[in-house]
Amino acid sequence: MHTVDHLESLCARAWPALTEVPLGNWSMRAADGFTGRANSTLTCGDPGMPIADALAAAEGFAREHGIKPTVHVVNGSSCEPAIRDAGWIVDLDHPGGAESLVMTGPLEKFADGEADSRDLPGWWELTAGSEVSAAQRHVLGTGEAVCFGSLSQDGTVVAAVRGAVVEDVLHVARLAVRPSHRRKGLARRLMGELAGWGLKQGATTCVLQVAEHNSAAIGLYTQLGCTEHHRYRYWVPAVS
Structure with missing residues (x-):
């Protein structure tokens, strides 16, 4: 049985972005805007710094690569409340839909x-x-x-x-x-x-x-x- 974090890491490896930069256990990804998965920061695990600082780094990375600052967050994950407290919101306008199932x-x-x-x-x-x-x-x-x-x-x-x-x-x-x-x-x-x-x-x-x-x-x-x-x-x- 795969854990959520492990399965998310396998999905990320199967869908490689043009640029991927680790942020602790998080992964900042960019691919000229092609798909949300390849143009967002995967937030599984510990980023190795306070969540607010990690989000600032993810936002800076996104702007550097000309993409919309976005984080990919597992529903109910431990970092979700801190992301909300940092002033981030669910992207209800995301072209592919804000929420996805992993089956x-x-x-x-x-x-x-x-x-x-x-x-x-x-x-x-x-x-x-x-x-x-x-x-x-x-x-x-x-x-x-x-x-x-x-x-x-x-x-x-x-x-x-x-x-x-x-x-x-x-x-x-x-x-x-x-x-x-x-x-x-x-x-x-x-x-x-x-x-x-x-x-x-x-x-x-x-x-x-x-x-x-x-x-x-x-x-x-x-x-x-x-x-x-x-x-x-x-x-x-x-x-x-």
């Missing part, structure tokens, strides 16, 4: 086949858009073991997902199906094939970070045997 489940429950892990141009177009930035290529393409899972029809990538194995965990992200091919079971099929790939890499558990408002994704992952492990929220200074 986990055993891969063997839904593994079926093995994903096509090739780095296809259509994969990038579906998961990152028509113009892919250097930050996107770094975050999505870097890792200890990365799979660009995809399904194609008539030469076109119609479903895609990104998987990365860290230790015994398969981190799943960017699951996407073209609108014209939805409700045909492609997401479930692709997840099964990605799980098969993950098992071959030595993973036993999958982990997903999904916004609380994404009920369709949460429903799919629940059907695959995943359950909520914990939640986290993004916090920002009340006065910028």
Whole structure:
């Protein structure tokens, strides 16, 4: 059973930012604004200084890298009250939603086949858009073991997902199906094939970070045997 802090550290390793600077056990991250996870300070563990000073350092790092000062805080963590007392608030305007679930489940429950892990141009177009930035290529393409899972029809990538194995965990992200091919079971099929790939890499558990408002994704992952492990929220200074 993974602890919350350990699982958060594995997720961070699976989603590498362009720049990562340790602050005690905290980690300040920046990636030109691509995703909240890669552009926030992960606040697990002891920053090695008073929380207010650590937040000031995180704010300075963010401004130095041209991103919005943001901290990634596990709900109910020991540092949460001190972050609130320092004048930070939950970022209700965060584009992906202020709060996310971290879900986990055993891969063997839904593994079926093995994903096509090739780095296809259509994969990038579906998961990152028509113009892919250097930050996107770094975050999505870097890792200890990365799979660009995809399904194609008539030469076109119609479903895609990104998987990365860290230790015994398969981190799943960017699951996407073209609108014209939805409700045909492609997401479930692709997840099964990605799980098969993950098992071959030595993973036993999958982990997903999904916004609380994404009920369709949460429903799919629940059907695959995943359950909520914990939640986290993004916090920002009340006065910028």
